[in-house]
Amino acid sequence: MTTPLEQLDIHHPDTYAAHGYPWAAWDRLRREAPVFWYEREDIEPFWAVTRHADVMTVSQHPKVFINGGGRLRMTLKGHPELSYAGRDDFGLPRGWDPDEPPDMVFMDDPRHRHMRRLTSWAYTQGAMRAMAPHFAALAQRFTAAYVDALQRAGDTGVDFVHGLAAQLPLTAVGEILGLAREDWDRLLVWGDALIGEVAPTHRRPGESRGRAAYRLLYELRCYLEEVIAEARAHGRQRGGLIDRMVHTPVDGRLLDNQQLNGYLLLLIAAGNDTTRNAFSGGVAALIEHPAQRDRLLADPTLLPLAIEEILRWTSPIGSFLRTAVADFVLAGTRIRAGDTVAIFYPSANRDERVFSEPYRFDITRSPNPHLTFGFGTHFCLGTNLARAELKASLTALLPCLADLELCGEPTRIRQTHVLGYAHLPLRLSARARRRRP
Ligand code: HEM
Numbered sequence: 001m002t003t004p005l006e007q008l009d010i011h012h013p014d015t016y017a018a019h020g021y022p023w024a025a026w027d028r029l030r031r032e033a034p035v036f037w038y039e040r041e042d043i044e045p046f047w048a049v050t051r052h053a054d055v056m057t058v059s060q061h062p063k064v065f066i067n068g069g070g071r072l073r074m075t076l077k078g079h080p081e082l083s084y085a086g087r088d089d090f091g092l093p094r095g096w097d098p099d100e101p102p103d104m105v106f107m108d109d110p111r112h113r114h115m116r117r118l119t120s121w122a123y124t125q126g127a128m129r130a131m132a133p134h135f136a137a138l139a140q141r142f143t144a145a146y147v148d149a150l151q152r153a154g155d156t157g158v159d160f161v162h163g164l165a166a167q168l169p170l171t172a173v174g175e176i177l178g179l180a181r182e183d184w185d186r187l188l189v190w191g192d193a194l195i196g197e198v199a200p201t202h203r204r205p206g207e208s209r210g211r212a213a214y215r216l217l218y219e220l221r222c223y224l225e226e227v228i229a230e231a232r233a234h235g236r237q238r239g240g241l242i243d244r245m246v247h248t249p250v251d252g253r254l255l256d257n258q259q260l261n262g263y264l265l266l267l268i269a270a271g272n273d274t275t276r277n278a279f280s281g282g283v284a285a286l287i288e289h290p291a292q293r294d295r296l297l298a299d300p301t302l303l304p305l306a307i308e309e310i311l312r313w314t315s316p317i318g319s320f321l322r323t324a325v326a327d328f329v330l331a332g333t334r335i336r337a338g339d340t341v342a343i344f345y346p347s348a349n350r351d352e353r354v355f356s357e358p359y360r361f362d363i364t365r366s367p368n369p370h371l372t373f374g375f376g377t378h379f380c381l382g383t384n385l386a387r388a389e390l391k392a393s394l395t396a397l398l399p400c401l402a403d404l405e406l407c408g409e410p411t412r413i414r415q416t417h418v419l420g421y422a423h424l425p426l427r428l429s430a431r432a433r434r435r436r437p
Pocket of ligand 1: 317379
């Protein structure tokens with residue numbers, strides 16, 4: 001018997017951790033109820049929007065579907081969004097304004113646009129072109145170290161996520177912002193905490209994972225306070241993005257510590273886990289589809305198309321929520337002012353109305369109008385960076401791609417917003433180990 005729509009689960013982090021993306025549920029919704037009122041006991045209700053065209057329509061109407069409603073990510077009742085978590089503990093003693101949005105994603109135009117302009121110049125295509133040789137050199141170095149570790153580990157293998165995929169995104173964030181090199185290892189731990197992942201080694205005795213993530217987030221905010229104070233003291237001369245952010249007015253005023261802290265948290269969070277997950281998910285897909293992998297190896301000029309397919313295939317952001325501020329008819333369904341709407345990017349990327357055979361991983365797919373980076377005024381700020389990192393990372397890995405194999409059960413992040421692997425255990429094939437010195 002088919003599950004009634006009322007019992008489908010597209011909202012619980014445990015479901016995502018145990019079974020991965022809820023593809024079958026999204027398929028049903030796209031087919032039977034593309035704008036579906038989703039009501040469950042443990043979450044505030046929302047309209048689930050699952051078709052490509054409707055996700056676009058919502059994104060193209062930012063005056064009707066606003067970000068400023070305060071609810072942007074699917075969270076269970078009693079669990080605040082991480083961007084709000086700890087803001088009171090940290091902010092109240094420092095005199096922070098409880099009405100100030102955590103960051104620009106929670107704002108609407110024109111304020112959002114002005115805030116975005118403060119940093120967007122650092123992530124343009126031109127800026128990334130200039131960094132490409134540097135990214136290529138870094139990727140070669142990280143890959144060589146990972147392959148070395150694989151060689152030493154033998155049969156047991158090494159986690160690809162932390163062993164390699166996390167390295168370049170972290171370094172790029174650190175360098176662009178202008179953070180000190182010796183702080184990057186801590187940044188990795190804090191970055192994991194931002195998606196709710198805390199390794200047992202970073203938990204205190206008796207501390208739950210949630211509590212540890214909360215504590216680490218507090219630590220990250222303290223660290224950012226120090227970084228901001230230092231940037232204020234130094235003036236612009238060091239040249240990192242943070243220095244520019246501290247000393248450049250927006251709407252005629254310099255940002256205060258609260259605004260800077262939230263902005264930096266956003267740039268660190270958005271730039272780390274997403275690209276890491278696209279890389280690890282892309283490599284897993286290439287291992288799982290050897291014919292596609294061999295095609296890429298035979299013709300590396302296919303890499304740009306392969307990257308777009310990896311982005312469509314992995315879709316590391318599961319959804320964003322919006323608040324309707326006026327009645328709107330979407331695909332024949334009336335949405336009322338005050339309702340919450342959730343747009344599901346991975347579902348849009350499997351929409352059979354737009355992509356032929358959407359469940360076929362095809363590195364030559366073209367056109368490939370995926371919505372992995374969203375659409376409209378909040379369109380991802382870091383697309384050029386993400387693509388540049390993927391290009392450098394995959395280019396460096398190509399020579400040993402055919403030697404990699406899975407050597408254990410991958411685990412998934414327990415989250416509904418940033419999706420992907422928490423751990424992906426890989427090893428060199430026995431043949432490759434014999435071949436290498
Ligand atoms: C594969 C990697 C990435 C994916 C899948 C991704 C995805 C997304 C998505 C879906 C959005 C929301 C778009 C919308 O609402 O229409 C977004 C926004 C954003 N992304 Fe990314 N992103 C990635 C990498 C990055 C990187 C490397 C950065 C580094 C700066 C970044 C920074 C941001 C920021 C700041 C926003 C908010 C933009 C705004 O509100 O104006 N992202 N991203």
